[in-house]
Amino acid sequence: MATFALTFGILMVIMLGMALGVILMGRSIKGSCGGLNAIGDSDQCLVCSKEIDPNSPLRERLECPRAKKMLERAQMDSKAV
Structure with a gap:
């Protein structure tokens, strides 16, 4: 004890x-760079505004319906703020 x-x-x-x-x-x-930011179709990171590598292996690994839904929700939240 x-x-x-x-x-x-x-x-x-x-x-x-x-x-x-x-x-x-x-x-x-703040959140980290990469992760769900890497699967979006945007050119820049949502967190730090740096360019996203279009050849990132995360894009292939995270392209699933659940990840896309989470990304859409994050983009809606960032527009609301």
Whole structure:
């Protein structure tokens, strides 16, 4: 039980430190580049606006109906903001 409490406490301190770092730096949390951005038909990443490699292997791996639906939802959310 003591090992669990110690481990839990250490993880909470680490998470608090990361949260305070994000808050004090004034930055917003962003998604990563690639992933679903790579399967869209757009020329630029939704997150960082860099050009997307048209020959990315992710395009082939992620071309499924579920991934396309997630991409459409992400694009609708970005237009609404």
